[in-house]
Each structure stands twice: as C-alpha cells, then as structure tokens.
Amino acid sequence: MEVVIVPSADEAGRVVADIVAGALATGARTLGLATGSSPVGAYRELARRHREEGLSFAGIRAFLLDEYVGLAASHPQSYARVIRADFVDHVDLASDDVHGPDGATDDVLEKARRYDAHLRAAGPLDVQILGTGANGHLGFNEPGSSLASRTRVKTLTQQTRRDNARFFPEGEQVPQHVITQGLGTILEARHLVLVATGRTKAAAVAAAVEGPVSAFCPASVLQLHPHATVVVDELAARRLQLADYYRHVAAKKLPGQGF
Template identity: 65%
Template sequence: MEVVILSGNKPIAALAADAIEALLRRKPDAVLGLATGSSPLPVYTELALRHERDGLDFSRVRAFALDEYVGLPAGHPQSYRAVIRREFTERVNLDPANVHGPDGLAADIPASCRAFEDAIRAAGGVDLQLLGVGTDGHLGFNEPGSSLASRTRVKTLIEQTRRDNARFFGSLSEVPHHVVTQGLGTILEARHVILIATGAQKAQVVRDLVEGPVAAICAASVLQLHPHATILVDEAAASSLRLADYYRHSYENKPSWQGL
C-alpha cells in the first residue's frame, strides 16, 4: 500500500488522472472501475479537461460502476448510473454501451448480481478502480461487518450512511435502505485501486484503513491485502496517521520510473 499525502483536491485529482491517462496511453481498451460520491468528482473533471484539451481518448474504454441504489426509478437524478453519466461519461467519448453497473431494478437481483460478476470477468477484469471511503470505513457500499471475501450482492445501509447521503436527496426519508454493491472480494480483484479521502472528517477512517488491523468493522482495511493499492489523501485526512512523515519521505524520494 502506498500512501501519498498532497495539499488538496486539485493535486490529488491531477495525480489520479495521471495514472488513468498513463493506463489509457498504454492500453486504450482498459477497463475502469468508477465510483460515485464526492471524492472522485474532481478526478472526473480533470479527465474531461484532458479529453477536451489533449484528446485523451475513451472510445475503447469499458467501465463498471461500484454500486447502485435498489428501487430508484430509471432516470432518477441520484441513481448512480445517472450520476456517472452526468459527472463523467457524457463529458468524454466513452460509449454508453460500454458502461455497466449493478441493476437495482432487476426482478431477480441475485441473478443480476451473478451476471454483473460474469461481465467483469468477461471484460478481463478491472485494470484500475477508483474508490472513496465512508466515514465508517465502508468501501463501495460494503458496510461495517461485511465479509472480506464478499461478491456483488444486496446490502442494507446503516443509518450513518443514509444520513451522509441525505445531502444528495431532498430528505433522509428519500434515501433508499438497500443497495447493490460490488463485494470486497470483487474490488480486491482489480489490478490497481486508487482510494481518495479528503477532509478532517476522514482522518480517523484513513488511519484505520491504512494502519489499523484488517477487520470487517472497517471494510476499507481490506485494501492492506491488495498488491497495488494507492491511497491519496490531503493533509487534513492524513492528520491522524502515525507514519505520515514516512509516507511523505517515501513519496518525495520515489524513483522517477516507478509511477503511481
């Protein structure tokens, strides 16, 4: 696990976009894992800028979303399919037919989850997965207590997650109680994961996921088991890390050829 501490959202977004751009230059038909929430939005904005300004090409990219609410009607502005379309895929030349997400409206959700897993495997697996982390350590919508080997499935949201997400809806009562999410085992199969966390409210969970024990109570701690996990944080989110000075030293003295 590599922890990179930067000054704020702009350099974090630029560094994450650098990694994605390098991947697409090397592999134009790469498979991206797309997250929602506030953390990845500056990355999507930076990628859209590079598409418009530099011609960064997404025409052969395939993408898989992390999660989706259960029961939101098609076209609801807070469905994650709509958010990803609005915030990213409509701003670049990524074919909508190549963007896949869990189906929160499926008549047979377990069968739909199995089909989604099959689709990821058929695409060759995810090359780079963007991630955020909840204040309780949830990854995707793998809430505290999730199996570290879990696959795509239905989960019930805890009330803290619903409260955190209520800002995107008119009221807490409008936030669904259930979601379909990639499992922790599914996320671990991505070849590279980049997790972004900013702000003082994320300081404790960043410490737990980076330096705490691997435990279901902090689902994101499973990334300690990943062979290529990059954690991008600002100074506020890094403020509780015991080894913060070491992480800074390591990044500042990183070999130029190594990349992210």
C-alpha cells in the first residue's frame, strides 16, 4: 500500500486524476467509479482534462460500486443519476458503457448476484476508485462485513444514514438498504485507489492504513491488496503515525516509478 499525503482536497483530486489518466494511457479499458464527496474533485479534474486536453474515455467500460435499494434510476440521489451529474455527462463515456446494480427492482437479491457475475465476466477492473465513510465503510460494506464478501444487499448503519441525509431533501428518508460490491469483489480490481479528504475521515484513514485488518474497519482490507494507493489531504492524514515516512517515500520515488 502506498499512502500519498497532499496539502488539499483539490490536490488529492489531481493525484487521483493522474492515476486514472496514466492507466488509460497504458491500455486500461475498465474503470470502477465511486460516488460520495471525496471522489468529486477527481471527477472534476478528469472532466477538465477531457474538455481542455483531450483526455478520452471513449470505449471505456465503467462500473459503479453500489446503489440504493428502492430508488429509481431517475431519482436525483440514485447513484446512477449522481455519477452522471458528477462525471459521466462531462466526458465522452457512452451511456451504455456505464453499468451499475439495479436497486429499483422487486428482486434485489437476484439483481445483486447478477451484477457480481457481470463484474466477473468483465474481467478485473483496471482501476477502482474508492472512498470511505467516517466509520471505515468501503463501498457500502459496513463494519462487520466479511472480508471475502461478494456483491449483495446490505443494511446501512444509522451513522451512514445520518451522514448521507444531507444529500436528500428535508423530510425525505435515506433508504435503509443498498446493493454494494462486496469486499472480496472490490479486491479483484488490479489497482485500488482510495481518496479521503477532511477532518471527519482522519480516524477511518488511520484505522484503514495503520490498524489491524479487521471487519470492524472494512477499508482496512486494502492492506491485503498488492496494488493499493491511498490519497489523503492533510486533514484526513492527521492521525497517521507514519505520516513523515509516507512523505519521505513520495519524495524519494525513482524516475518512472509512478503510483
């Protein structure tokens, strides 16, 4: 695992955009997309590079991490809609090449299984962008999730629902359930890139990076992956005990070493 500490959330977005652009330049054809506040800066920077520098996503297949159960794809807070507003509508990704779990169907358990099969058939995702919650959830794998779990229906914690309530109109309840890629599913991607920004993520980042690998902090599963990059701003890094070493590693990279 490599930990990259940068001064600001904007710089974190630029580093993640560098990773994605570099992967595309070397032949990546599949991309995993996360929603939430932390990846937005990366999507904004990728859209700018598409608009101003010609970065192209044509022919790339994209796969979402998760989706609320019970929200139609047209709902403003469905992740199918959010990812389009945050990213897809600003680049040249074809709509038919953006895939996600269907949480609006009556048989969500079967839809979760089918989505997992779809991901496996697509082959390992080349780059999977990730965020984490204040409780260390990864995707919507809440604390207690099996480290080998597959795509399935999960019940959200009250903390996660409170954290996400700000995205919903006043009086509208955050759904109780989601379809999420499992931790085992996420680990199959070739390169995991987690971005976390802000003071509220500091405890989760420290637990994920320097704590034990544990279902109590699902994001700690990144420690088991052979190619994981964690990009954090100074606020999210403030509880890291080895922060000085991570900065030293970044400063002493060999030419062409990359992330």
